[in-house]
Amino acid sequence: MAPRYNPKWDYETRMVIAGERQPPQPGSPTSTPLYSSTTYFHENLAEFDAALAGRGFAYGRNGNPTNTALELAVTAAESGVGALTTASGMSAIYTAILTVAHLLKRPTRTIVAPRDMYGATTILLRDFVAHYGTIIVTCDMTNRDELTQTIHTHQPDIVYIEQFSNPLLRVVDVAYIAACAQKVGARTIIDNTIATPIVQQPLTIGADFVCHSATKYFSGHGDSTGGVVVVADEAFMPALRHINATLGMVLGPYEALQILRGLKTMPLRVIRQCENAMQIAQWLSAHQSVATVHYPGLRCHQDAETAQRTLSGRFGAMVSFELAHPTGLRNFVDSLQLVLPASTLGDIYTMVSIPATASHRGLTPEERRARGISDSLIRLSVGIENVDDIIADLDSGLHQSKP
Numbered sequence: 001m002a003p004r005y006n007p008k009w010d011y012e013t014r015m016v017i018a019g020e021r022q023p024p025q026p027g028s029p030t031s032t033p034l035y036s037s038t039t040y041f042h043e044n045l046a047e048f049d050a051a052l053a054g055r056g057f058a059y060g061r062n063g064n065p066t067n068t069a070l071e072l073a074v075t076a077a078e079s080g081v082g083a084l085t086t087a088s089g090m091s092a093i094y095t096a097i098l099t100v101a102h103l104l105k106r107p108t109r110t111i112v113a114p115r116d117m118y119g120a121t122t123i124l125l126r127d128f129v130a131h132y133g134t135i136i137v138t139c140d141m142t143n144r145d146e147l148t149q150t151i152h153t154h155q156p157d158i159v160y161i162e163q164f165s166n167p168l169l170r171v172v173d174v175a176y177i178a179a180c181a182q183k184v185g186a187r188t189i190i191d192n193t194i195a196t197p198i199v200q201q202p203l204t205i206g207a208d209f210v211c212h213s214a215t216k217y218f219s220g221h222g223d224s225t226g227g228v229v230v231v232a233d234e235a236f237m238p239a240l241r242h243i244n245a246t247l248g249m250v251l252g253p254y255e256a257l258q259i260l261r262g263l264k265t266m267p268l269r270v271i272r273q274c275e276n277a278m279q280i281a282q283w284l285s286a287h288q289s290v291a292t293v294h295y296p297g298l299r300c301h302q303d304a305e306t307a308q309r310t311l312s313g314r315f316g317a318m319v320s321f322e323l324a325h326p327t328g329l330r331n332f333v334d335s336l337q338l339v340l341p342a343s344t345l346g347d348i349y350t351m352v353s354i355p356a357t358a359s360h361r362g363l364t365p366e367e368r369r370a371r372g373i374s375d376s377l378i379r380l381s382v383g384i385e386n387v388d389d390i391i392a393d394l395d396s397g398l399h400q401s402k403p
């Protein structure tokens with residue numbers, strides 16, 4: 001029987017079935033079963049030996065068939081050649097960093113990273129990776145001159161990228177950064193969580209590793225914590241697996257199943273979320289109770305040119321804005337009925353958070369100001385609801401924000 005999978009099928013088609021129905025057998029289930037077993041038995045010593053050598057399943061920390069199905073699916077999602085599932089987005093990022101050191105057979109000397117990184121990643125690099133002797137150099141990756149100069153001067157082992165930045169949704173030219181990294185022999189790792197593969201697929205434009213918090217758009221329903229690393233080169237896979245299995249940062253099979261289920265509707269959801277976000281951003285920019293809007297799809301965004309030139313024509317589902325009357329912040333948030341005050345992103349529900357007291361709470365007011373994050377900046381993660389209902393809810397909130 002031929003495999004019921006054709007790489008020529010359209011992206012949306014492949015995402016519905018990627019990872020499923022493998023291997024095809026008469027009477028196979030249409031959806032992947034949950035393999036809760038930690039242990040696999042073997043018919044004879046040769047099979048036992050093969051499983052322990054990585055050709056088959058032996059023990060839960062080394063692999064699980066449900067996780068393998070998700071790994072095939074995320075490989076297809078990011079147009080990579082292999083993937084690893086991990087316990088969370090943070091362990092995906094850490095595993096990718098450790099993999100580069102493993103390939104070099106020495107500690108990484110220098111990592112160049114964005115100045116406005118995701119909070120937990122800033123902590124990972126500053127309070128952990130740096131303590132093992134790696135120098136962390138940050139720069140503004142939207143500034144070509146500063147980026148080129150920093151990479152040239154510091155000759156890093158890793159160039160670490162995020163698309164988009166949180167919460168101002170700055171856009172970087174991934175192909176350009178990856179080319180700069182390649183010139184000095186550095187590996188590129190990109191956190192593509194906020195952009196999603198619907199907006200860009202970094203492995204197709206020169207990145208080596210793509211990391212995701214699968215907790216966000218891949219799961220999409222706010223009910224599973226997980227992470228994935230997808231790679232552009234199969235040679236990275238043994239080290240990735242070895243590190244994750246040794247440190248035990250493994251994704252549970254139940255979460256793998258939930259995320260695999262989420263991934264089937266990821267294109268549908270994210271395309272709708274991007275469309276909703278575009279409409280909401282346009283509507284907010286025309287509203288008299290709104291002072292500024294940050295959305296990469298708007299012509300007024302500071303990286304609009306990069307976004308138009310390098311992205312897929314979709315600009316993500318996060319929107320940030322400032323009220324014309326910042327003192328009305330509490331009234332705005334407290335009067336919302338549909339939009340949920342919550343600190344995550346990427347779910348099917350539209351959520352609102354205040355970065356100064358949520359994602360960027362750990363920074364000092366001066367650090368926040370230096371990054372352009374005021375105490376009254378509002379961040380939306382736009383969901384799949386009918387956009388008119390979201391806009392009506394925001395409108396009544398904005399009305400309440402007036403003095």
Ligand SMILES: *Cc1c(COP(=O)(O)O)cnc(C)c1O
Pocket residue numbers: 088089090091118120121191193194212213214215216225226227345
């Ligand atoms: C949530 C998030 C992470 C961390 O992922 P976890 O699954 O919470 O560990 C990393 N990067 C970005 C951009 C995120 O939004």
